[in-house]
Amino acid sequence: MMFKIANKQILAKDVKRLDVKAPLIAARVLPGQFVMIITSEGGKWIPMAVAESEPMRGLITFIFQEVGPATIELGAMTIGEEIFSIIGPLGQPAVIEKSGVIVCLATGVGTAHILPICKALKKAGNKVIGIIGAKTKSSLTLEPQMRISCNRLLITTEDGTYERRGLASEMLKDILSTEVVRKVYTVGSVDMMQAVCRLTKDKSIKTYVQLQPAMSCGIGNCGSCRVRVEGKVVLACVSGPLFDGHNVNFEHYKTRLAAYRQNEIDPQQQEADEMTRSITKFFPGLLGK
């Protein structure tokens, strides 16, 4: 069974969007769930959020940033090519119920993860306030889709090139002082999620964080995505990826993330780096400053 790429778009620098024909997954995927992608036989397995799904056309949409050799390989695929395998839908879906004002906060490509949750929450009758953060204006993705899916959308950029300057978590602080927020959903970097949890803990607002540890299989077999929640070790791929943020042990999560960061370094790149280092050691000034 192969999965054909129906459409491809380059959204921002290194950020790509793929529409893939996968009727079975498109009909069944729920917000908050993810899939595993194997680009080619013998290739690496990549966990990927389903940003949008169209059951009628049998299409699912991925939005991802090219960070390692595996995602670069996926990003290099063209329309009409076939992906070897897409496993899913996996993980537990997000809790969707009517509860009032809900803040959905995402930074970077986390926006792709939060988009289906926003849509479902708005459909359930909540007032959804979206906050998306990015480094600069050009790395901001999915703004129009988020505008439709949220009742109110706030944007922050770290360098102030678009809308408000600052961090997304600071924006949340302002919202919390003016609105009665019932729940917070957040996807993004560890520091951002930790900051959000600190803010909401004082006001005892239910906060869901999406953890993205290194996943080798996605089906609860290999144990690489183990995280510590409520003092117990659980697998993020089976019990997650959304967890109650106030129960997550972030220090443990950081250790697990660091454990695999070394794996992602491309050996060829490493070799080239070492070569450069040795050249500059013997011929200082050769490669410029």
Added chain:
Amino acid sequence: MAQIKPNFQPAVKRIKNFQEIALGFPKKFMVDEAIRYSQCIDLDCDHGCPLGVDIPTFIRMVREGDSVGALAKIREQNDLPAICGRVCLAPCEKASCAQAADQAGVSIRALERYASDHGRARFAAKKVGITTGKKVAVIGSGPAGLTAASRLAKAGLKVTVHEILPLLGGTLRYGLPEFRLPKNVLDAEIEEIRSLGVEFKTNFSVGQSMKVDQFLREGYAAVLLTVGKNSLGLLDLPGADLGGVYYSQEILLSANTHFEDQFKKNPSPRIGDKVVVIGSENAALDCSRVCLRLGREVTLIFPGTPEDLKIYSDDLEHAKEEGLKIEALTKPLSILADAKNFAAGVQCVRMDFADAGESGKWELKPVPASEYLVEAQTVILASGFKTNSAPLTLGSQLLLNENGAIKIHSETFLTSIPHLYAAGDSVQDASSLVEVMASGKKAAAAIIKSLKS
């Protein structure tokens, strides 16, 4: 004349590749081996095989040179003979009837392998016509699932096997390295089952968004769950979450999904120069041998005695030849970390038999002041498997035992959800391949019985 012996790859050569170790069994040697087997004449004896293979009859056929007949005889009870002939723990060789006579060392496993490799029929198998209109869904294509699918298809049911991963075989494909079970052998066995009319669906996940009642709505009369186990064990070992500490499944999955040369050049989870493997089962030995083939220095640690190893003796001998260091009676206490939160070594303590209390029983106890450190950059945890947590998403009505296994009725194999049956590794504790297959076979028989009535 020199004695004819089976050919094996020499150890120095085979630790540089992932090819199968045995290069083939000569016919003369196997016939001699079959002659050495003294026939068990007890008609009620099961010869130690959980599947109930008629061992004396098939060995007699091998002795007479009729390997085709021998394979047909094995296939009556065993649906994956070529796989069992390679990786079965062979309880039949330890059975009382095989031990009784003066014939110790007849390798029944090798005879089964010989029969299945050489007895393959020259013509395509006759397809069984679909007689009943009833459909059965099997979830998981591991050893239990394949056995059950084959049995159900032979009984005239329409079987569809649903597999979450892109390729079929489950543990047989993703949990056993190529040098123990070559993928082409597995593919041939699956083709054999496909020729019975079994349909296979890959990339099909069951759980949260595909529940049992959806299967029933699609017209399936019964659903059989054979999802196996995953490896959430040994979590109480301090330091199990450090960098460089992996579960066995992760290493085996990586070795089986990547191409050989690519894996040897750049193994996907980084593996350090010195590796410690903790465990006493086949998974532990397989991980050790994968790391040996990557040129690493490997130590296998387990708290029991060498007799406690649940490993076939030949495999252990092969691993020793390849340079595996085995430290029996050694209990890991904790994994030590370096400055970057990566594993640096394993703190161990020696175990020995000691008189425990007044009962007079000898028990394994840590030897006082015998702690020592084994240096290791990579630690692989390969024991304490628990039930797969994936079926929990099928619904809260699914009841479990205290040990996390799925609760089933011992005769009907029904779970707490109507029309949902379960078998294999997910319902029983620490069982070998052949026991898992026997469980799948019994569940299939129970389903056939309930659907016919």
